[in-house]
Amino acid sequence: MASPLSADRLLRALRDEGVRVVEHREWRTNNRNHVGSFGPVHGVMIHHTVTEGTASTVDLCYDGHSTLPGPLCHGVIAKDGTCYLVGNGRANHAGSGDGDVLAAVIAERDLPADNDTDTDGNIHFYGFECVNRGDNVDPWPPEQVEAAVRASAAICRAHGWGKDGTTSVIGHLEWQPGKVDPRGPGVSMADIRRRVAERLEHPADWSPDEEDEMPKRALFGTNDDYRRTIQPNEWTTLTFNRRHTDGAWQDLEQATSSILHGPCHYTASIAVRVDGLAKGQEFQIRLANYRERDGGFVRTASLPIDSPVHSGGGLHAVYTWSGFISASDRGRVRPEVFHYGDDPLVVTWARAESLYWPG
Numbered sequence: 001m002a003s004p005l006s007a008d009r010l011l012r013a014l015r016d017e018g019v020r021v022v023e024h025r026e027w028r029t030n031n032r033n034h035v036g037s038f039g040p041v042h043g044v045m046i047h048h049t050v051t052e053g054t055a056s057t058v059d060l061c062y063d064g065h066s067t068l069p070g071p072l073c074h075g076v077i078a079k080d081g082t083c084y085l086v087g088n089g090r091a092n093h094a095g096s097g098d099g100d101v102l103a104a105v106i107a108e109r110d111l112p113a114d115n116d117t118d119t120d121g122n123i124h125f126y127g128f129e130c131v132n133r134g135d136n137v138d139p140w141p142p143e144q145v146e147a148a149v150r151a152s153a154a155i156c157r158a159h160g161w162g163k164d165g166t167t168s169v170i171g172h173l174e175w176q177p178g179k180v181d182p183r184g185p186g187v188s189m190a191d192i193r194r195r196v197a198e199r200l201e202h203p204a205d206w207s208p209d210e211e212d213e214m215p216k217r218a219l220f221g222t223n224d225d226y227r228r229t230i231q232p233n234e235w236t237t238l239t240f241n242r243r244h245t246d247g248a249w250q251d252l253e254q255a256t257s258s259i260l261h262g263p264c265h266y267t268a269s270i271a272v273r274v275d276g277l278a279k280g281q282e283f284q285i286r287l288a289n290y291r292e293r294d295g296g297f298v299r300t301a302s303l304p305i306d307s308p309v310h311s312g313g314g315l316h317a318v319y320t321w322s323g324f325i326s327a328s329d330r331g332r333v334r335p336e337v338f339h340y341g342d343d344p345l346v347v348t349w350a351r352a353e354s355l356y357w358p359g
Helices: 007-016 054-063 099-107 142-159 189-200
Strands: 021-023 043-048 075-077 083-085 125-130 169-171 216-221 228-230 240-245 248-256 264-275 283-293 296-302 315-325 332-339 345-358
Touching: 007 021, 007 083, 007 142, 043 142, 054 075, 054 083, 075 142, 125 142, 142 189, 169 189, 228 332, 240 345, 264 283, 264 332, 283 315, 315 332, 332 345
Parallel strands: 021 083, 043 125, 043 169, 075 125
Antiparallel strands: 075 083, 216 240, 216 345, 228 345, 240 248, 264 315, 264 345, 283 296, 283 332
16 A cells, blocks of 8 residues: 655655656645545556647646646656656546556556556556647657656655566556557657666666766866965865866856766866965865755755875865765755865865766
């Protein structure tokens, strides 16, 4: 007996799986719970919308229409793979379908033919509507299908479904006699189930091509005029005014402190040259994770600190760390420095080099 995910758990599960999510209006309280229950839940159902256009479709699925009140699903997946959350709770998407199909979904065994309408599916299924005309001509872009796979896998992973099979994910055409969705060039439920099963064999942040993918490289630096004053006893974020792009250094119009953004795995090295240290004085350097919040970024975690000690002359310190930025964080990684002296120090040169694997 699986209870539905809370709004926060659903949002976190989708983002951890790499789904690009937009929270639409008051989706957290938009439901049909006043006319019937939602749960126990047993699976995910995929639909197409028989519409064109993202904005109008999202509003339609949120509000419903004169003969079918909204929400008409839990999430709308656009052509570009963005998932717009429009409902949380009971939604008018599945309608009445075959109880034998539901039994097969619960048991995670092969689906029988849908030849009856004796069971209310709105109680038991999460629903995702995918923007498509449904005329068997309108194509399904790879980004849209991948988002449907990831959204389905996220819910299966959160509930522990898919251990013995992948029939926890079905199409509307497999539930209710006479339905044809999802259909069109580029989509099939057999392919979606196969890919969901493959995802569930890996961590949520896995990307299908990551095992063969070469890492990408990000390189930031400073010019000869760079000076960054470091006050004592407070962490200071380093900035960079140059980036190495297309085989050459390019000056940035605006200095940046973020050397990486998620989701990605990474290995990053930070090198700095500091003037003003006394011999034997300790200097500290670290990376910090920042998360998007209220239109800006706030620090959410600080990674282990390196503490080189000045041995005379200008200090040249190098710090290296490997880590991961999850999709749910929508985060940034920034280098920070610190010292315990009495007087300010000056960083006269800095460089950040990262190898990273997106996804």
